Amino acid sequence: xxxxxxxxxxxxxxCEGDFFASAGRINLIGEHTDYNGGYVFPGAIDKGIIxxxxxxxxxxxxxxxxxxxxYVEFGLNEEDAPSQSWARYIFGVCRETIKRGFxxxxxxxxxxxxxxxxxxxxxxxxxxxxxxxxxxxLFNEEKIDRFELAKIGQSTEHNYxxxxxxxxxxxxxxxxxxxxxxRLNCKTLEYKYFPFDPKGYKLVLIxxxxxxxxxxxxxxxxxxxxxNAAAAIRKNHPEVDFLSDAKRVWLDEVRAEIPEEDFxxxxxxxxxxxxxxxxxxxxxxxxxxxxxxxMYQTHFGLSRLYEVSCEELxxxxxxxxxxxxxxxxxxxxxxxxxxxxxxxxxxxxxxxKTAIEQFTAKFGHAPKVYDVVISDGARKL
Ligand code: GLA
Numbered sequence: 001x002x003x004x005x006x007x008x009x010x011x012x013x014x015c016e017g018d019f020f021a022s023a024g025r026i027n028l029i030g031e032h033t034d035y036n037g038g039y040v041f042p043g044a045i046d047k048g049i050i051x052x053x054x055x056x057x058x059x060x061x062x063x064x065x066x067x068x069x070x071y072v073e074f075g076l077n078e079e080d081a082p083s084q085s086w087a088r089y090i091f092g093v094c095r096e097t098i099k100r101g102f103x104x105x106x107x108x109x110x111x112x113x114x115x116x117x118x119x120x121x122x123x124x125x126x127x128x129x130x131x132x133x134x135x136x137x138l139f140n141e142e143k144i145d146r147f148e149l150a151k152i153g154q155s156t157e158h159n160y161x162x163x164x165x166x167x168x169x170x171x172x173x174x175x176x177x178x179x180x181x182x183r184l185n186c187k188t189l190e191y192k193y194f195p196f197d198p199k200g201y202k203l204v205l206i207x208x209x210x211x212x213x214x215x216x217x218x219x220x221x222x223x224x225x226x227x228n229a230a231a232a233i234r235k236n237h238p239e240v241d242f243l244s245d246a247k248r249v250w251l252d253e254v255r256a257e258i259p260e261e262d263f264x265x266x267x268x269x270x271x272x273x274x275x276x277x278x279x280x281x282x283x284x285x286x287x288x289x290x291x292x293x294x295m296y297q298t299h300f301g302l303s304r305l306y307e308v309s310c311e312e313l314x315x316x317x318x319x320x321x322x323x324x325x326x327x328x329x330x331x332x333x334x335x336x337x338x339x340x341x342x343x344x345x346x347x348x349x350x351x352x353k354t355a356i357e358q359f360t361a362k363f364g365h366a367p368k369v370y371d372v373v374i375s376d377g378a379r380k381l
Contacts, residue, residue, distance in 0.1 A: 009052045009110040017054030019381035022130040024115035025172035030276040034166025037187035037242025038273035044176020044377040049126040051111035058106035066112035092156030093131040103139040118211040120332025125169035128153030133378040150174040176377030207368040208312035210336035229266035268305035292327025299329035308334025323351045
């Protein structure tokens with residue numbers, strides 16, 4: 001990938017720049033908890049974005065996306081926003097950096113990636129954190145700390161891409177470390193690395209290749225439901241800043257006051273916050289059966305209570321159970337994308353084969369299968 005980028009950069013701009021990279025992410029457990037102040041448990045993966053970048057002495061960014069085969073130029077003022085969605089991520093990162101009082105000047109860039117798009121692996125966070133890291137390095141003597149880099153990416157999603165996401169994806173891309181998952185408390189921002197090397201097991205992602213058009217508006221709607229439930233609980237329990245602060249019985253107290261849909265969303269979130277802690281404890285004991293069981297519970301909640309699964313993902317989840325896979329669930333925001341599966345080594349081949357065959361027979365197209373390695377996040381190459 002790096003060679004391809006370097007060749008194109010030379011062709012397009014006639015010089016050489018520095019290389020920066022960042023990664024997509026998986027999340028073992030803790031879904032839709034981040035914007036509720038709960039825990040998440042992600043790790044960066046060996047699929048990401050690489051960008052070659054060089055300041056160009058102008059006030060314009062000139063960017064070429066190898067994968068989309070498209071060139072875009074834009075200025076750095078608010079009114080210069082490009083219309084191409086991939087370029088808006090880069091523009092957003094520049095704007096959010098400037099808004100925080102830091103410096104961004106014109107630069108040339110060529111980039112490419114291997115995070116599958118729309119699979120729930122956060123290709124957009126990988127793109128944001130690559131550029132956030134790079135502008136920090138190139139124009140700000142690395143004065144911006146990693147949390148702020150993650151927040152720059154998150155605000156880019158909020159203000160330039162229309163998704164009111166939490167901090168998980170950008171956090172994982174910025175803090176990812178080879179061989180470790182990171183448990184983040186999204187309220188206090190305390191985090192802890194957990195070495196992850198499950199002996200005798202593999203993690204495999206099965207991509208349904210389903211993408212839902214309305215995913216961002218449905219995502220924002222889930223968030224609004226949670227905020228509504230939290231506000232109702234707060235009237236009785238003022239200590240509740242986020243839904244994750246609420247006890248299950250406190251939610252029951254307000255059941256009649258909120259739409260049933262909001263109640264179900266909140267019921268899922270409160271259960272999920274606890275599951276992350278249970279999984280971390282189980283991992284420390286090497287108890288993968290419990291880890292897996294929690295993953296199935298999360299899938300159930302995401303499917304029936306949070307309603308962000310779909311027929312294809314429910315099918316893959318059921319099939320995993322049938323094949324005696326230790327744990328399986330829809331991963332990421334949902335509405336399509338992947339299941340993440342924790343599979344015993346000896347079952348791996350037969351599970352993957354069965355999943356491909358039966359999914360294809362039922363839906364008329366094959367799912368994609370990705371092995372992932374937990375890797376480093378944003379960095380200069
Ligand atoms: C998307 C968002 C994250 C998080 C997940 C669900 O990936 O970007 O902030 O909310 O969905 O856990």
